Amino acid sequence: MHRSIATVSLSGTLPEKLEAIAAAGFDGVEIFENDLLYYSGSPREIRQMCQDLGIAITLFQPFRDFEGCRRDRLAKNLDRAERKFDLMQELNTDLVLVCSNVAQDSLSNESMLVDDLSLLAERAHTRGLRIGYEALAWGRHVNTWQQVWSIVHQANHPALGVLLDSFHTLSIKGDPSAIDQIPGDKIFFVQMADAPLLAMDVLEWSRHFRCFPGQGDFDLANFLAPIIRSGYTGPLSLEIFNDGFRAAPPRSTAADGLRSLLYLEEKTRRVLEKDPTPPAALDILFQPPKASRYAGVEFIEFAVDEPQGARLGHWLERLGFSCTGAHRSKAVKLWQQGEINIVLNAEPYSFAHGFFEVHGSSLCATAFRVKDSNAALTRARDFKGQPYRGLVGPNEREIPAVRAPDGSLIYLVEPSQPGQRIYDTDFQLQTNAKTSCGLNSIDHMAMALPAESLDNWVLFYKSLFDFEADDEVVVPDPYGLVKSRAVRSPCSSIRLPLNISESRNTAISKAVSNYRGSGVHHIAFSCDNIFEAVSRAKDAGVPLLEIPLNYYDDLAARLDFEHKFLSELAYYNVLYDRDPQGGELFHVYTEPFEDRFFFEILQRKNNYAGYGAANVAVRLASLAKLRANR
Amino acid sequence: MHRSIATVSLSGTLPEKLEAIAAAGFDGVEIFENDLLYYSGSPREIRQMCQDLGIAITLFQPFRDFEGCRRDRLAKNLDRAERKFDLMQELNTDLVLVCSNVAQDSLSNESMLVDDLSLLAERAHTRGLRIGYEALAWGRHVNTWQQVWSIVHQANHPALGVLLDSFHTLSIKGDPSAIDQIPGDKIFFVQMADAPLLAMDVLEWSRHFRCFPGQGDFDLANFLAPIIRSGYTGPLSLEIFNDGFRAAPPRSTAADGLRSLLYLEEKTRRVLEKDPTPPAALDILFQPPKASRYAGVEFIEFAVDEPQGARLGHWLERLGFSCTGAHRSKAVKLWQQGEINIVLNAEPYSFAHGFFEVHGSSLCATAFRVKDSNAALTRARDFKGQPYRGLVGPNEREIPAVRAPDGSLIYLVEPSQPGQRIYDTDFQLQTNAKTSCGLNSIDHMAMALPAESLDNWVLFYKSLFDFEADDEVVVPDPYGLVKSRAVRSPCSSIRLPLNISESRNTAISKAVSNYRGSGVHHIAFSCDNIFEAVSRAKDAGVPLLEIPLNYYDDLAARLDFEHKFLSELAYYNVLYDRDPQGGELFHVYTEPFEDRFFFEILQRKNNYAGYGAANVAVRLASLAKLRANR
Structure with a gap:
């Protein structure tokens, strides 16, 4: 899948945004007009910057309030479009988003809308450009993808196609299932946004509360599935207006964005695999190994210094834990009760294995019991998780692990027979018959x-x-x-x-x-x-x-x-x-x-x-x- | 007017809240039940605390989901009420807020609601207590003050009265104008909350976005006016659920709350004064001097050290200002252009006159041109503004001033004839014919x-x-x-x-x-x-x-x-x-x-x-x- 993101989704200056987008591994970028207006470099410089970073400019957006405008404004609006076409050619992008007119005085006659958009498409066509027409959820007369497709279908112009945005359909409880009736090559572009379900004004909701797929409540897999069924193979692009993203460092936001598309692609694949005849285009969707079965927390590990370890051990003892083992080669103790295993690691410099400084005792690792640890690790890596392999001393087992967002470790531990568990190999065990609290x-x-x-x-x-x-x-x-x-x-x-x-x-x-x-x-x-x-x-x-x-x-x-x-x-x-x-x-x-x-x-x-x-x-x-x- | 505020409007522990409420000058407090539940002291200790602070407990709230409850729960609900009556007697408050039932399975039959509330009122009455019945905007069957009054009227019980909350009426665009038809002594309590107009779920709006009168968009004066007309003379109480207030220091929030009531009372007074026969109760409303007419900014004053003053002066010079005066006794310069007067004050320790530290050049005072500076100062003081009178040297005029919220000064300067302006008395003026920029x-x-x-x-x-x-x-x-x-x-x-x-x-x-x-x-x-x-x-x-x-x-x-x-x-x-x-x-x-x-x-x-x-x-x-x- 060609993965893209709109500049408006990230904070920073335009160069900061473009660098973050490239670093996250996106293939392309939508240039949001304001980001260009506020930037001191020319469109050609932006084109060069994207080329150097290896990202395509997938779309220029938005072009507003065109179709069905008051007749005395049509000529001026076409002039305005030509200016933007100039700009697109300098940017080297061939597609512009035209969103449905919101003006109170705009006209609703459908054949007029068809004519206006045909006229615009013809102007674009002569310059080798294309128009993607999008229904805003709050468009004055056009606010569903069905209306957009009806207009595009009637215009029947090679330079006019449908532009879909999940938010604009799902926010007004639209049904995306029949999108697969549109020929894939008449869908010019697809924008993806999730959002939490909020009972509020749609425009405000859209402008401040969109989020990446998987972070909100929309059923995006069932929005994307009919698009893939249609045969669409163009970009999948994130257009997220979010107050938090506007303030967060662009690199981490962009990385989340890419991960969210992978997540959505997997979910969509699961939907499509249930089809009697899955579409050929299924193969363009990301395919990680299936998630393994998890069966509880195997152990947790605290990074402590010696005195902290002693004090925390004393707490654990009063809570009914017994100190049942000492590590064979390290200053590490094992405390147990029931199925609970707690490791107190007092190795100097061991905290989170050098990833960050110690500031008092902290949880530095958690181990999940998992059926297939290698498959789990591969999946984590495919989703851009950061794998970890630590130093392995004599008699120690190597455990696959991945970094949590804070840098602490998540070990992936397979169940073992008694006598072959990690504690048996790494620790000298002792049996301490202490009073348990029944935890x-x-x-x-x-x-x-x-x-x-x-x-x-x-x-x-x-x-x-x-x-x-x-x-x-x-x-x-x-x-x-x-x-x-x-x-x-x-x-x-x-x-x-x-x-x-x-x-x-x-x-x-x-x-x-x-x-x-x-x-x-x-x-x-x-x-x-x-x-x-x-x-x-x-x-x-x-x-x-x-x-x-x-x-x-x-x-x-x-x-x-x-x-x-x-x-x-x-x-x-x-x-x-x-x-x-x-x-x-x-x-x-x-x-x-x-x-x-x-x-x-x-x-x-x-x-x-x-x-x-x-x-x-x-x-x-x-x-x-x-x-x-x- | 007896002014009150609910504990839920402020952040902190219960003692912190009560102290802030007393310090701001409120007469009373509504105890929000959760604040009591989470407090480690007994209700008697809270009663003593309020007594020591000189504030009355005006209300205990809320008692939920009572009237029209499923019949098998009525007895248990009456038991629950008796427990809360115990608590009220320990607190020494006689009024409890009963809000309309929100339960899906609650019953709508009006005569049943009348019976249930009469029963509860009778139980309260035997203990010398009273019930204030309130319509929640999202009540299952009862959500308007008209319904509440109809039920209270039918019950006709001395211990049952109407409780009004501006938010619950205005959020659903209710009309408060006929409230004056309720006899004043059947209104037991009045809660005031403002809110910005937000197109969102009413419950969420109410729980997170209420604000003090004057900070939002509601027409509260026309809500309070009919209440005063009814003859109501009970407490005017603020019940504000606001995410920001929950996190802000309680003392400053409480001070704003009191000021907001004064503001509302003045606005309400203006509405009532237009009545052909203003109600007798008009006199219980706050009456500050009318605001003076303001006619622009007379001067602004920057606190600078000598080098900063020189650098800022150089900027002003390039902007077409002329240095036209030096203070007679202080290291203070006057820059002028058109009607603009800028004072650069390089007196050591002079910044904001000792109120806060200097961190680089800052605006330390602004002077408003005002028709009657003494009336303006009295009004500011009445609204709990902090007046200021600075050191006055030889030949200097004393100018009334009030502290802005950041501690800087707002001078109130009356217009003067040329030759008698503050610059003429305090400064040695010189005429510098510099090139102006036309500002x-x-x-x-x-x-x-x-x-x-x-x-x-x-x-x-x-x-x-x-x-x-x-x-x-x-x-x-x-x-x-x-x-x-x-x-x-x-x-x-x-x-x-x-x-x-x-x-x-x-x-x-x-x-x-x-x-x-x-x-x-x-x-x-x-x-x-x-x-x-x-x-x-x-x-x-x-x-x-x-x-x-x-x-x-x-x-x-x-x-x-x-x-x-x-x-x-x-x-x-x-x-x-x-x-x-x-x-x-x-x-x-x-x-x-x-x-x-x-x-x-x-x-x-x-x-x-x-x-x-x-x-x-x-x-x-x-x-x-x-x-x-x-």
């Missing part, structure tokens, strides 16, 4: 991310691992709002709530500031009996986060709990949530470990699927109080 | 503000000076979006565009960061002949901001300009804009002075009223290029 597994790991990086992380997990993303949840911290969006493996064996906050003084923002970037926010362990687990942890001296009694008074008012049961909840600071299907969550938080992260112990009943969002506000208020008292 | 007056002064402070500034000018605020304009900087909202005196003799940006790397954000807060962004001088003025400035060596030729090629394509005229525009880097009414703007920018601010020279034709928003993007791109090249 079974890592239920979820919540991350604190810089506000602008959420979409990047979501797309990373969705594409490389084929994870799913839950809807965004907004919860109040006493000092601002927090947004949370969880990604999880298809069977929910791995769950990663990703948290951001645009307010400076929330717990999330403080964590991001402490980490100088993203970092783990809390780690939740599951258990089968919350009161047993918490009681043991409390007895062992684990500092539990205190929940106000007012919270339990409200539970009493709202629910039919017995007084004794409520007292027990309150005594152990256990929070409670219930979903509409009768699922129940019992959960308790610890105080933070050295102002970095904290632990959660939880019990899910009746397939409760969430993370206790109803209780996040009280947890944040209690954390804020704790911080204020220090 | 007449200060057309506008644009400010760069921290993103979160825009609403504060807008309310400051609207209330203290009775200025008007234009609609917000959004323009793209290459590194993010910029929002601009202009405030201006009623006759537009003083115009102050206020600019913010939520993106870190825009020109506005860089300016805010350079100033370590708000500061002047650019100063625009008007002239009668743009080409004459710019030509002289260019000859004198003023560095004009270079505009790309591509911009003029586009003008050529769009407009019927002669080639020669376009060449002249391009040669002098003059930007052009035209409004739909035929008004025209010609304007040119200088490069920035020491990375701080820049100057603009403009000519308005045919009553062009804007600021050239269409050209801001090209200006920002040119500025960004200039920055990048340094």
Whole structure:
């Protein structure tokens, strides 16, 4: 597939944008007119710049308010077009986007629109140029692809074709399924944009909230599928108006853009493969190895110095973990309980293996249990993930890994028989019969991310691992709002709530500031009996986060709990949530470990699927109080 | 008027909120239930805290999904109410907000709703408590004040009354005019919220975009007027859900809240004074002196050190200003041209008269020409403005002044006869016959503000000076979006565009960061002949901001300009804009002075009223290029 992106999707000056687009691996670029108007170089210089960078100029856009204009303006409008044709020839692009007229006084007569566009197409044709006609969702008279195709079909001019934009169709709940009735060579260009579903004015939505495919809520695969069926083989181009992208560094935005197209192509391929006769053009779509099956978190690894390691070990011990092994060649300890494996790595310079500086203890690696680690790695690499192979000492196994967006490692570990597990080869194991708290597994790991990086992380997990993303949840911290969006493996064996906050003084923002970037926010362990687990942890001296009694008074008012049961909840600071299907969550938080992260112990009943969002506000208020008292 | 605010309107812990509310001068507070649930102290402790701070608890809220609930839940719901009544008695408040049921399965039968609410009212009544019933705009069956009043009227219970919230009526375009038909003593409580007009889901709009009266687009004076006519004398309370307020320091938010109520009361008073028989209750509304007439900017004053003063003076000289005076007792110089007076103050420690530190040359004072400076000062003080009286040396006149939100000074200067002007008394004047550039007056002064402070500034000018605020304009900087909202005196003799940006790397954000807060962004001088003025400035060596030729090629394509005229525009880097009414703007920018601010020279034709928003993007791109090249 020929992959392209509009300059308006990125921040920066025109040269900065073009360099970022080339670096991300795009084949082409749409030049958004304003980027050219505001640039001090000539169109010829821009053409040369693109040529040097190896990207084609796929489109010049937009040309507005032409067809059906007031008759006294038609001649002037044609003059205006000729000026832009001059410019296109200097740029060396043959295609211009003409978007449907939005002027209040524009005319609706369809045969007039056909005539106007034929006239324009003929002018273009004599100069070897072409017109792509697009329906804006808010066009005065033309706002569907069906109208555009009807006009293009009637005009029947070789230089006039259909230009499709997913946003303009899907934002007004248009049906794209019959696009495959258009001959592929009459579709001149395809623009792709996703967006979150927002009940707001379409123009505002379009101008500020578009996002890359996979970051929003549109069903883009079923938009692209009929286009591929039509035989279209032209560029697939991203045209994203997004306030965040306008402010973010262009290189990382462009890289996400390319990844989003690969993601969309794979999803579209899956749709098309279900066709009785898949189209021949299927082969132009990106084809990575299928995602492997994930089966939980095998281990997590913290980078610590020796004293931090000792302090964190002490916390783990009180939480019922046992230190069961020491690494054969490194200053690395293994702590275990149930299926949970926690590695404390105190090797100097080992943190995230030299990728970034240590600022206090941090989660530096997570290992996912995966059925086929090599296929998983190939897929990650195909999606432009950064693979990692570390130093391998004597007796150590090499584990395939890929960098998470923050540079920490995600190991891909295949299940092994007892005796052949990574711990058996790399660690000297010892059996310590300590009292467990009954913690079974890592239920979820919540991350604190810089506000602008959420979409990047979501797309990373969705594409490389084929994870799913839950809807965004907004919860109040006493000092601002927090947004949370969880990604999880298809069977929910791995769950990663990703948290951001645009307010400076929330717990999330403080964590991001402490980490100088993203970092783990809390780690939740599951258990089968919350009161047993918490009681043991409390007895062992684990500092539990205190929940106000007012919270339990409200539970009493709202629910039919017995007084004794409520007292027990309150005594152990256990929070409670219930979903509409009768699922129940019992959960308790610890105080933070050295102002970095904290632990959660939880019990899910009746397939409760969430993370206790109803209780996040009280947890944040209690954390804020704790911080204020220090 | 008894003035109140809901705890949910502010950020922080409950004690932080209560302290801020008391400090701002409110009489009372609505306790939002969640603030209580998340607080570790008991309701009795909160009651004591409020008593110590001298604020009454005016309301406990909300109690949800009661009336018309499924019959099997009614008993449980009454139990839930009794628990909350317990809590109210501990808090020592007698009024609870019951908002209309939103549950999908709630029942619509009006007589049932009357019965349910009568039952609840009777339970409250036996404990000396009262119920305020409110229609949520998104209530399942009840969503207008008319329905609420109908139900309250039928119930005819002394403990059941109407609770009004401006947002819930105005957001769904409800008509408040007949509220005066409700007996005043059947209105138990009034909540006030403004909001910008946004075409979006009402619930989302309500939860994130409410703002204080005067900061949004609602006609609140005509909402409050019929309430006052009804004879209502209870609290006027702010209930604002706003993402920005949730993150801002509670004390400044609370201060704005109180000011917004004063502003609303004055506006409401003006509406009521037009009644043939103004209501007796008119007297409970705030009554400041009427705003004075403003007639332009008398002078602006920069704080500089000696070398900065020399450099800035050199810029002014090239712009056609003459140094016409030296202060009698201070290191202060006067520069003049046309009606423009610029003071360069190089007194050590003089910057903003000790209010904040100097970080490079900054605008430290602005003087408004005003008809009655003492009335203007009284009004400013009544609206909680901070008056200022500086040190007055021999021969110096004392000028009334008030602090702007950033601590700089706004002098209030009455017009004087020649020979008796402030310059005549304070300065030793000299006549320097220099070449003027034909600049007449200060057309506008644009400010760069921290993103979160825009609403504060807008309310400051609207209330203290009775200025008007234009609609917000959004323009793209290459590194993010910029929002601009202009405030201006009623006759537009003083115009102050206020600019913010939520993106870190825009020109506005860089300016805010350079100033370590708000500061002047650019100063625009008007002239009668743009080409004459710019030509002289260019000859004198003023560095004009270079505009790309591509911009003029586009003008050529769009407009019927002669080639020669376009060449002249391009040669002098003059930007052009035209409004739909035929008004025209010609304007040119200088490069920035020491990375701080820049100057603009403009000519308005045919009553062009804007600021050239269409050209801001090209200006920002040119500025960004200039920055990048340094």
